[in-house]
Amino acid sequence: MRTVYQQAPHLTGPSNLVYSNPALCMIPSVVNMMRKFSDRTVGILALQGDYERHQRQLEAVGAKCRLVRLPQDLKDIDSIIIPGGESTTMDILLDRFKLREPLTKFAQSAPVFGTCAGMVMLAHGIKDNLSKVTPLGLLDIDVIRNGYGRQVHSFEDTVTADLGDGEITVDATFIRAPKITRLGSEVTVLASYLGDPVLVRQDNLLSSSFHAELSDDTRLLEYFLGKVAAYKSGSTCSTNA
Numbered sequence: 001m002r003t004v005y006q007q008a009p010h011l012t013g014p015s016n017l018v019y020s021n022p023a024l025c026m027i028p029s030v031v032n033m034m035r036k037f038s039d040r041t042v043g044i045l046a047l048q049g050d051y052e053r054h055q056r057q058l059e060a061v062g063a064k065c066r067l068v069r070l071p072q073d074l075k076d077i078d079s080i081i082i083p084g085g086e087s088t089t090m091d092i093l094l095d096r097f098k099l100r101e102p103l104t105k106f107a108q109s110a111p112v113f114g115t116c117a118g119m120v121m122l123a124h125g126i127k128d129n130l131s132k133v134t135p136l137g138l139l140d141i142d143v144i145r146n147g148y149g150r151q152v153h154s155f156e157d158t159v160t161a162d163l164g165d166g167e168i169t170v171d172a173t174f175i176r177a178p179k180i181t182r183l184g185s186e187v188t189v190l191a192s193y194l195g196d197p198v199l200v201r202q203d204n205l206l207s208s209s210f211h212a213e214l215s216d217d218t219r220l221l222e223y224f225l226g227k228v229a230a231y232k233s234g235s236t237c238s239t240n241a
């Protein structure tokens with residue numbers, strides 16, 4: 001059921017992530033999951049935005065995490081998350097911290113998960129780009145920023161995604177979310193909301209219009225760390241790749 005915020009929400013959410021509950025660490029499936037990703041070091045672009053939420057989810061699945069603010073932070077990471085926040089600010093800070101070129105190069109082959117503003121940054125084109133954000137041009141989609149409305153129109157709902165091993169339904173929070181207006185032929189739609197694509201994948205790139213990191217459900221992150229990260233260039237991209 002769609003929940004419309006009465007007030008503009010902060011980028012905060014429930015703090016009951018599994019890792020914060022020591023009792024749950026005794027459950028074998030939680031322990032196994034934490035082992036499964038313990039060899040990963042995942043970067044999070046931490047110039048601005050809700051990178052702390054992603055950090056908590058990464059810790060919950062046992063992955064190591066590195067906040068990326070400078071070009072040298074890209075060394076020794078396996079993959080990167082570009083979080084939600086404000087793409088106009090990220091755009092400026094990418095240049096100020098001389099990160100644009102090294103990040104673009106890194107993301108050409110490494111797994112990248114862009115959420116919300118992260119989707120704007122990954123896109124090829126931005127429609128009605130009044131703020132003149134320069135996207136990285138990696139993911140073959142065009143978006144319209146704030147396509148789901150302004151901050152006061154933020155809402156939560158569920159989104160069902162087909163990740164190849166059956167469907168999962170996740171809590172999705174749309175906060176000034178980008179709407180996809182064009183999909184390239186190499187882009188696979190993993191989930192739609194009211195007819196519009198909201199979760200897409202192109203080879204090593206995964207991107208959602210919505211925030212999934214605000215809940216304690218890590219299944220989308222696990223898909224990223226598992227199947228998207230397993231993608232090798234030259235192989236065919238499918239949801240099972």
Ligand code: GLN
Nearest residue numbers: 084085086087116117176
């Ligand atoms: N509208 C913002 C932008 O275009 C994205 C908002 C978000 O990440 N929650 O940068």
